[in-house]
Amino acid sequence: MVKVFVPRERRPGETRVGATPETVRRMVKLGLEVAVERGAGEASLFQDAEYETAGAHLVADPAEGWPNADVVLKVTPPGIFEGLPGHEAEGLKPGAVLIGFLAPHRNLDVVRTLAAGNVTSLSLELVPRVTRAQSMDALSSQASIGGYKAVLLAAWRLPKYFPLLMTAAGTIKPARVVIMGAGVAGLQAIATAKRLGAVVEVSDVRPAVKEQVESLGGKFIELPAAESGEGQGGYAREMGEDFLRRQREIVQRHLSQADAVITTALVPGRPAPRLVTAEMVHAMRPGSVIVDLAVEQGGNCELSQPDREVVENGVVIIGPSNLPAAMPHDASLLYARNVFALLQLLLDKEGNLAVNLEDEVVAGALLTHAGKVTHPATAERLTSSEVPA
Ligand code: NAD
Numbered sequence: 001m002v003k004v005f006v007p008r009e010r011r012p013g014e015t016r017v018g019a020t021p022e023t024v025r026r027m028v029k030l031g032l033e034v035a036v037e038r039g040a041g042e043a044s045l046f047q048d049a050e051y052e053t054a055g056a057h058l059v060a061d062p063a064e065g066w067p068n069a070d071v072v073l074k075v076t077p078p079g080i081f082e083g084l085p086g087h088e089a090e091g092l093k094p095g096a097v098l099i100g101f102l103a104p105h106r107n108l109d110v111v112r113t114l115a116a117g118n119v120t121s122l123s124l125e126l127v128p129r130v131t132r133a134q135s136m137d138a139l140s141s142q143a144s145i146g147g148y149k150a151v152l153l154a155a156w157r158l159p160k161y162f163p164l165l166m167t168a169a170g171t172i173k174p175a176r177v178v179i180m181g182a183g184v185a186g187l188q189a190i191a192t193a194k195r196l197g198a199v200v201e202v203s204d205v206r207p208a209v210k211e212q213v214e215s216l217g218g219k220f221i222e223l224p225a226a227e228s229g230e231g232q233g234g235y236a237r238e239m240g241e242d243f244l245r246r247q248r249e250i251v252q253r254h255l256s257q258a259d260a261v262i263t264t265a266l267v268p269g270r271p272a273p274r275l276v277t278a279e280m281v282h283a284m285r286p287g288s289v290i291v292d293l294a295v296e297q298g299g300n301c302e303l304s305q306p307d308r309e310v311v312e313n314g315v316v317i318i319g320p321s322n323l324p325a326a327m328p329h330d331a332s333l334l335y336a337r338n339v340f341a342l343l344q345l346l347l348d349k350e351g352n353l354a355v356n357l358e359d360e361v362v363a364g365a366l367l368t369h370a371g372k373v374t375h376p377a378t379a380e381r382l383t384s385s386e387v388p389a
Pocket of ligand 1: 129130131133134137139140143180181182183184185186203204205206209229233234235236237239247264265266267268273275
């Protein structure tokens with residue numbers, strides 16, 4: 001019988017969990033044996049008793065859970081934490097499966113350890129964005145929460161109303177919100193800001209998103225038509241500095257009138273494009289708010305800092321690095337379903353582990369397997385990081 005372990009996340013600020021009572025119930029139904037570390041779901045408001053009712057048994061000591069598991073379901077990459085006998089990645093037995101947001105490019109040492117330990121690891125960031133894998137798309141389920149929460153943060157910090165209000169004391173104008181990057185997070189931010197009654201303007205380099213922006217009630221800011229930012233797989237490509245300069249010039253006019261700016265612009269595998277310079281911040285209205293969701297990739301705003309609030313010229317700049325963790329109940333509900341959907345792909349009809357390397361979703365998400373780093377870009381990074389300077 002395949003043994004699944006769900007440890008408590010130990011990274012500071014992480015409140016989510018890799019399985020919920022709902023997904024535990026579904027795993028048990030498939031014939032898996034599920035162990036959950038005591039308190040694993042507490043920060044997401046899932047109690048130990050609910051996991052037990054769903055069919056899991058509780059484990060007090062993670063040092064017991066890790067080495068006995070055939071499958072470990074995580075949110076964040078394994079690490080070294082107080083109270084554990086060693087690195088989490090070293091606690092897995094050979095042949096075990098690890099699923100989580102493993103952020104391989106930032107955790108090359110962990111990748112090396114997983115490969116050396118013969119662990120089969122699947123990183124949710126690597127799940128190909130094909131129709132069949134939509135139920136496993138944790139990047140999207142979490143980005144959507146980020147976009148929603150970013151607007152709420154901006155509304156909370158703004159010394160103004162978002163909606164147009166006609167009151168006995170006169171009229172209040174609606175807030176003007178500029179959203180940069182209309183991918184999953186940006187589209188949810190547009191929808192949320194519109195629901196709150198703001199006037200929303202949007203900048204993106206992929207012309208294809210114009211229609212999506214308009215269908216949500218946003219106004220698309222037209223950019224120089226000479227270059228399309230459409231890259232591969234529905235993502236943007238990195239634009240040249242000349243284009244970005246012209247984009248900043250155009251967007252600047254909108255920023256100077258904005259009350260809130262939500263930036264979500266990313267280019268896969270590259271630093272976040274610099275869309276808001278310090279000079280542009282200085283031209284904004286005091287009291288306005290910037291929420292930079294790209295802060296972990298270097299930030300879309302020159303002045304944003306991870307998990308800090310910076311005030312410059314009266315403009316509040318917030319750089320939250322993990323907004324889904326600020327809404328852990330629903331974030332975990334969706335995340336755990338994504339993880340469960342991916343785990344199902346690794347099981348045969350009898351409920352035994354069967355890693356099918358021919359499956360494009362499994363092959364795409366696979367980071368390490370059978371002692372090797374199977375993700376080409378990470379393998380390349382590892383090789384170049386080993387070359388002596
Ligand atoms: P992302 O997080 O990589 O980027 C966010 C946005 O930033 C993108 O819209 C991108 O075009 C934009 N951007 C990049 N450079 C910019 C710049 N200089 N200025 C302004 N904006 C810039 O993207 P994402 O949210 O992961 O989604 C990318 C696309 O993939 C979306 O169109 C989404 O609908 C699509 N998608 C498809 C599937 C699927 O088919 N299964 C699943 C999820 C997402």
